[in-house]
Amino acid sequence: CEVTEDRNGQYELSLEYASNGIHADDIQVNRYIMAKPNFTDSPQLFRIYKVSKSMNGRFTVNAEHVSYLLSGKIATSGTANSCAAACTLLTNNFAGNFTITTDKTVVADFDISVPSSVRSWFGGKAGSFLDVFGTGEWHYDNFTCSFLLHRGIDRGVQIRYGKNLTELSQELDMSNPATGVIPYGINPD
Secondary structure (H helix, E strand, O other): EEEEEEEOOOEEEEEEEEEEOOHHHHHOOOOEEOOOOOOOOOOOOOEEEEEOOOOOEEEEEEEEEEHHHHHHHHEEOEEEEEEEHHHHHHHOOOOOOOOOEEOOOEEEEEEEEOEEEEEOOOOOOOOOHHHHHHOEEEEEEEEEEEEEEEOOOOOOOOOOEEEEEEOOOOOOOOOOOOOOOOOOOOOOO
């Protein structure tokens, strides 16, 4: 079992399980797995979204963090004038049984003018938390989503090639490049 969490990005679990294991029948789409994602966080819920059977007596399971349920909750409209007020707006009006918190004291205008999912307002688009309130790091603890100024502790460790960095690789993938844009219009007449 492996949990992958990217900074302000994906948070998923993948595992391989024996087809004849004692819990093989329990592993189904839309069920949950509770797993400890790292050394410091408490066990987290992950919703199974894909089960792939194979012929070698094992199958693979993919699951996403329970916070992805916020992708199905729609924020329709609202405004806030600070990061804390924006968290309150989303928690009280759109997030259901989730709580959204922050330790940031940034004052800025947050405006939901186009209905979209609650989780999409966390980052990755214009007007999102990361866009409006600046840098920060999302931390997910089951049904609590926290937008933090900093996550973790700076222990003064530096990564240096030859010391604690033993390999560095880079991949260039040109399998699906965009080489142009073709604008067009449709006239209903």
